[in-house]
Amino acid sequence: MTSDRILVVGGYGAVGATVVSTLDGWFPGRVVVAGRDEGRARRLGGVRADAADPEGFRRTLEGLGDVVAVVLCVEPPDTRVARVCLERGVHLVDIGATRRLLDGVADLHDLAAGAGATAVLSVGVAPGLTNLLARRAHEAVGGAERIDLTVLLGAGERHGADAVRWTVEGLAGPPAGAPLRTTLPGHGRRTAHPFPFSDQHTLPRTLGVGQVTTRLCLDSKPLTSALFGLRAAARRPAVRRALTAAFGRVHLGGDGFAVRADARRGDLHAAWAVTGRVQSRVTALVAAYVTRELLTGSAPAGVHHIEQLPALAGLPEALGAHGLTVWDRHAAVLGT
Ligand SMILES: NC(=O)c1ccc[n+]([C@@H]2O[C@H](COP(=O)([O-])OP(=O)(O)OC[C@H]3O[C@@H](n4cnc5c(N)ncnc54)[C@H](OP(=O)(O)O)[C@@H]3O)[C@@H](O)[C@H]2O)c1
Numbered sequence: 600m601t602s603d604r605i606l607v608v609g610g611y612g613a614v615g616a617t618v619v620s621t622l623d624g625w626f627p628g629r630v631v632v633a634g635r636d637e638g639r640a641r642r643l644g645g646v647r648a649d650a651a652d653p654e655g656f657r658r659t660l661e662g663l664g665d666v667v668a669v670v671l672c673v674e675p676p677d678t679r680v681a682r683v684c685l686e687r688g689v690h691l692v693d694i695g696a697t698r699r700l701l702d703g704v705a706d707l708h709d710l711a712a713g714a715g716a717t718a719v720l721s722v723g724v725a726p727g728l729t730n731l732l733a734r735r736a737h738e739a740v741g742g743a744e745r746i747d748l749t750v751l752l753g754a755g756e757r758h759g760a761d762a763v764r765w766t767v768e769g770l771a772g773p774p775a776g777a778p779l780r781t782t783l784p785g786h787g788r789r790t791a792h793p794f795p796f797s798d799q800h801t802l803p804r805t806l807g808v809g810q811v812t813t814r815l816c817l818d819s820k821p822l823t824s825a826l827f828g829l830r831a832a833a834r835r836p837a838v839r840r841a842l843t844a845a846f847g848r849v850h851l852g853g854d855g856f857a858v859r860a861d862a863r864r865g866d867l868h869a870a871w872a873v874t875g876r877v878q879s880r881v882t883a884l885v886a887a888y889v890t891r892e893l894l895t896g897s898a899p900a901g902v903h904h905i906e907q908l909p910a911l912a913g914l915p916e917a918l919g920a921h922g923l924t925v926w927d928r929h930a931a932v933l934g935t
Pocket of ligand 1: 613672727
């Protein structure tokens with residue numbers, strides 16, 4: 600009989616499947632797969648769970664009885680499932696990337712602290728590794744006045760349906776700021792376009808930095824131009840639906856990704872970057888490492904973004920074992 604189980608919601612999705620296999624290697628027999636497709640979940644030894652149905656989710660947790668941590672590998676429509684977990688004292692790892700939801704879960708800090716539960720937000724590549732690199736660069740200049748984050752995604756990767764939908768929705772938001780030319784290791788000099796990654800709202804609060812900008816480009820230059828050329832049109836739902844369908848089918852380019860953080864204070868400038876392959880796999884690895892830290896480390900109760908937990912500061916290097924490369928400000932390739 601197993602106990603202290605870990606429920607992975609979205610556990611057969613692009614991110615969730617790797618979260619499940621990684622955690623299962625560390626905690627054999629303790630991982631339970633969940634999703635809305637009961638047959639699929641059961642074939643994997645799991646249960647049906649719907650992150651959009653908090654009462655049903657509460658019953659699922661009660662039925663399992665011994666869940667100590669929930670890994671949310673899908674974005675629920677609101678924060679009610681997070682509340683259900685935290686008020687029961689169940690730890691939460693949330694790979695969500697939408698500001699409204701992250702802010703809503705952060706508001707549950709006192710509830711979580713009172714119940715002895717820890718939630719970690721900004722888990723993944725962006726947000727996630729972006730936050731960790733931003734913190735390093737911030738500290739390297741002795742407290743940044745400004746941080747610029749750039750993310751390059753591989754257009755050839757088979758991104759999960761939920762992640763594609765999220766990215767296309769992000770296109771429709773008002774562009775904040777101007778495109779930026781920057782160097783990404785292994786990808787050369789690129790133009791990245793303003794994109795509403797949640798860090799631009801999180802980091803001013805967690806690091807106390809006045810200005811944080813976030814930008815995106817794809818490994819394919821023509822696709823980057825085409826995507827951001829469609830920005831105005833993407834405000835129309837029909838165009839977003841067509842784009843989501845196209846990105847689900849067309850895989851032009853590779854599966855490499857890169858993340859870069861630049862911090863500036865006066866004349867001081869620090870830059871850090873990471874490069875790797877298959878961002879959904881690395882997002883999953885970040886989520887698995889964070890979950891392991893919650894279960895075996897001493898993270899304080901309450902709701903925290905990843906960069907607020909010192910025990911996770913070395914995660915980029917730890918992921919070197921999975922092919923991630925960390926580039927620091929001394930690497931000539933980062934330039935200015
Ligand atoms: N932080 C980061 O860097 C980062 C990176 C990549 C992705 N993400 C986020 O991760 C999430 C998942 O991405 P993905 O690429 O893995 O997508 P995906 O392949 O579409 O997987 C989503 C999974 O969630 C399940 N699901 C969907 N709605 C659900 C619900 N209401 N309740 C329970 N399960 C539900 C799906 O199965 P059923 O439809 O059968 O339920 C599927 O298994 C997205 O929200 C994305 O924005 C974050």
